[in-house]
Amino acid sequence: MSDRPVFHTLALDCPDPRALAAFYADLLGYAVTADSDDDWVTITGPGPQLSFQLAPDHVPPTWPKNDVPQQAHVDFFVTDIAAAHQRVLALGGLAIDPVEPPAPSPPRGFRVYADPAGHPFCLCRPTRNAW
Structure with missing residues (x-):
């Protein structure tokens, strides 16, 4: 090793x-x-x-307001951000930035969400060297 x-x-x-x-x-x-x-x-x-x-005693982050800092976040690659957005919401996640549903091929390569405990995470379009 x-x-x-x-x-x-x-x-x-x-x-x-x-x-x-x-x-x-x-x-x-x-x-x-x-x-x-x-x-x-x-x-x-x-x-x-x-x-x-x-x-x-966990206090959920309030990002982007920063009253309680985000502490950490995870980025996940997805090939279809619009479909993944719907999946996150259906599972109890929350859209943070932006909050409106994405277009089928959004120009921005990432979106920010919160899991049910308030931890921020991003759904990101893969970069050329990612996979």
């Missing part, structure tokens, strides 16, 4: 790890791991895994 770190997991604090894991598992087509419990839930799929850690 090399001494170079390899990206493995992004963990998000949240008030309900199972619910937030279900949101991202549905969004990404991932599965909840068998060793998950009420305090720590992990989902796995074709990319790096995501974990969700119980934080009963």
Whole structure:
């Protein structure tokens, strides 16, 4: 093994790890791991895994107002931003910037959303070197 770190997991604090894991598992087509419990839930799929850690006093970010900073965010590549937008909303996510539905081929290459616990994330059009 090399001494170079390899990206493995992004963990998000949240008030309900199972619910937030279900949101991202549905969004990404991932599965909840068998060793998950009420305090720590992990989902796995074709990319790096995501974990969700119980934080009963979690305060959702208020980005872009910055009353409570965004803390972290994740970017996801999608080939059809308009279809992914509808999927995010159907799963309980919230459009933040912009809030209106995207055109079929929007000129801007990303859109900002919040998951059900308030964490911002972006849906991004892939760059040439991304895949």
